[in-house]
Amino acid sequence: MAVPVTLLVVEDDATINQALTDRLVAEGFRVVQAFDGPGAVVAQEVHAPDLVVLDVMLPGFDGLEVCRRIQAVRPVPVLMLTARTDETDLLVGLGVGADDYVTKPFRMREVVARIRALLRRVERARALATEQPPVLALGDLEIDRASRRVSVAAEPVHLTPLEFDLLLALALDPGAVRGRDDLMRQVWGWADAGGTRTLDSHVKALRAKLGPDRVRTVHGVGYALEVGR
Incomplete structure (x- = not known):
């Protein structure tokens, strides 16, 4: 039996966090939740997720700092959730290691599609590394x-x-x-x-x-x- 892909969902709004978690579990993923910056870093260390869904605005310290810290320890695909649309803010997120971003408000199916696309990219990158x-x-x-x-x-x-x-x-x-x-x-x-x-x-x-x-x-x-x- 295949081991399910583990996702870490980091979102301080409990309603949004649970809605994301419920949808992703229904899609066949294993989901770990975190609600602030420090909790996200700990959850990443304990559960070693295959991908992180990460809100930018978090208590404790923000999602940019979370991304910076987790990428320094173990590179992992990161999909950022942001209410910011300024290009400078988005470039900062990409610069600290985020792979993609979805702006709020978002549709659940778009988040799921982005997650699956990022996971496919990781698999393709691994395959190409052995072929070239x-x-x-x-x-x-x-x-x-x-x-x-x-x-x-x-x-x-x-x-x-x-x-x-x-x-x-x-x-x-x-x-x-x-x-x-x-x-x-x-x-x-x-x-x-x-x-x-x-x-x-x-x-x-x-x-x-x-x-x-x-x-x-x-x-x-x-x-x-x-x-x-």
Whole structure:
């Protein structure tokens, strides 16, 4: 019998927390609940969840700090729940290790779909790591697939799990333009890129860490990784 996937739901509103928990249990997941920042960190250490659903606004300390602390100990996919729509706030969340975000108010089926997509991405990343050469060297950019480490001009660059997967998707076909929908399917497991700024936000994060000219925008089409360095 397959072991159920364990999710950690961190939300201080007890009604929302329980509604999420009930729906996710009905979907076949094992769910652990936490209601504040310190409790979330402890729950992650005790239960080692496969994915964390994490509200940004929490008592104790906020979801950004929770994400930072748990990613420092054991990288795990994080879906953030946020009432904030400012792009700077969203980029901060992605920068501390969140993989995706859903803005409030949200529909339960959207949260479930995002969770399943993130879990599929993790499985695909594991499979690809065993099928391709362990290290990609593209100019001064080096990507070690086995250790999931990246360096530019021999200097290490810290990427979140999803930033790494996006960079790898572009690096596997350097110089070629990858369509937005294609990237969303490969990296996120979504059918299309409509209605979300997730891809654009992650590209901006990559540019901030790797250099502003590393990823080229092809308007109306998608993105390409520049390798002429």
